Amino acid sequence: xxxxxxxxxxxxxxxxxxxxxxxxxxxxxxxxxxxxxxxxxxxxxxxxxxxxxxxxxxxxxxxxxxxxxxxxxxxxxxxxxxxxxxxxxxxxxxxxxxxxxxxxxxxxxxxxxxxxxxxxxxxxxxxxxxxxxxxxxxxxxxxxxxxxxxxxxxxxxxxxxxxxxxxxxxxxxxxxxxxxxxxxxxxxxxxxxxxxxxxxxxxxxxxxxxxxxxxxxxxxxxxxxxxxxxxxxx
Numbered sequence: 418x419x420x421x422x423x424x425x426x427x428x429x430x431x432x433x434x435x436x437x438x439x440x441x442x443x444x445x446x447x448x449x450x451x452x453x454x455x456x457x458x459x460x461x462x463x464x465x466x467x468x469x470x471x472x473x474x475x476x477x478x479x480x481x482x483x484x485x486x487x488x489x490x491x492x493x494x495x496x497x498x499x500x501x502x503x504x505x506x507x508x509x510x511x512x513x514x515x516x517x518x519x520x521x522x523x524x525x526x527x528x529x530x531x532x533x534x535x536x537x538x539x540x541x542x543x544x545x546x547x548x549x550x551x552x553x554x555x556x557x558x559x560x561x562x563x564x565x566x567x568x569x570x571x572x573x574x575x576x577x578x579x580x581x582x583x584x585x586x587x588x589x590x591x592x593x594x595x596x597x598x599x600x601x602x603x604x605x606x607x608x609x610x611x612x613x614x615x616x617x618x619x620x621x622x623x624x625x626x627x628x629x630x631x632x633x634x635x636x637x638x639x640x641x642x643x644x645x646x647x648x649x650x651x
Contacts, residue, residue, distance in 0.1 A: 420453055420461065429546070430539060432459040439465040439475070450478055454651050460534075461651065467643035480649035483528035485624035489638035490581065493618055498608045500601035507560040507569070512548045515590075516562065519572040520548035523588035526623040532648050548574070548586065557585055558613060561605050563598045573602040575609055582610030584620035587629075603636050 419437075426434040435458045437449065453461055463480055465472060476482070507516065521544050524530060530540040551557035551574040563571030570590040576583050584606060589598045610618050619641065622629040 420449055420456070420458070423462075429543070430460070431537075433457050434460045434462070436462045436464065439463055439469065439471060447474075447478060450649070450651070458651055461649040463647040463649055465645050465647075467645050469645070472645065475647055478649055480647035481532065482645060483532045483648045484646040486621060486644045486646055487624050487630060488619055488621050488641045488643075489630075489633045490617055490619040490641040491638045493582075493607045493610055493616055494637065498604040500604045503564050504571075504601050504605045505562060505564060507552065507562045510553050512552050513569060515569040516552070516560075516572055517545060517548055519569065519588040519590065520544050520586055522591070523572070523586045526626040528623075528646060528648065534648070534650050551576075551585060559606075559609050561602055561609075563589070563602060565593065571598040571602050573606055575606050575613075577613065577615070578619070580615075581617045581619045582606070582613055582615040584618065587620065599632055600636055 420435040421438075423434045423436055433456075435453060461480075463475055465475065467485065512520070521541065524540065524544050527540060527544075529535055529543055547556070552560050557574040557576045559575040561573040561575065562569040570593045571588070573587045574585040576585055584603075587599065587602065589602075606618060618638075620633060620638065622633065624630065624643065
């Protein structure tokens with residue numbers, strides 16, 4: 418078990434951030450905490466399987482469980498994908514205020530919002546960078562929006578990860594939920610995923626986001642894996 422220095426996170430947050438992968442084959446030891454302190458780390462992400470017996474030891478270090486990360490996946494169904502002309506590809510490089518707000522809405526259960534040790538608008542800045550990098554096609558292949566009354570009221574970003582098509586952000590304006598907008602965005606993502614050469618589509622959300630979990634199950638996804646993420650501030 419070793420600490421991996423996270424250069425992007427460290428540059429973004431302005432302090433040294435590292436990550437520890439503590440899956441079943443790894444043996445837990447508190448020695449790496451002393452090592453982290455000596456090496457100047459301020460924050461460690463500790464990731465482990467959801468059924469890892471070592472979680473009690475992790476909690477004894479003072480680490481806080483901030484995310485039960487659920488990965489949903491499904492084989493893309495065959496047939497015709499149904500969505501209206503309100504579903505369109507967003508081709509501009511900069512997000513509109515509506516799109517930026519949808520991105521922020523999607524992260525209501527994000528560990529960067531849940532963890533109150535972040536005090537410099539890290540969550541807002543992080544999601545703003547995320548959606549800007551998506552519209553500029555740096556981390557997404559496609560940005561899909563649902564337009565209504567001249568504005569974006571639904572958003573889905575689609576990329577690739579682990580040899581699968583991958584939904585990064587999915588959000589619908591609260592005023593328009595229950596109208597099938599999310600389902601239409603997913604239908605469009607199925608079509609684009611096949612065009613990208615993928616037969617499987619995955620999406621990650623938080624277990625605490627029960628509405629999102631129910632939605633993904635309703636549109637045919639099933640749980641692929643669950644990972645627990647702890648934050649340890651030093």
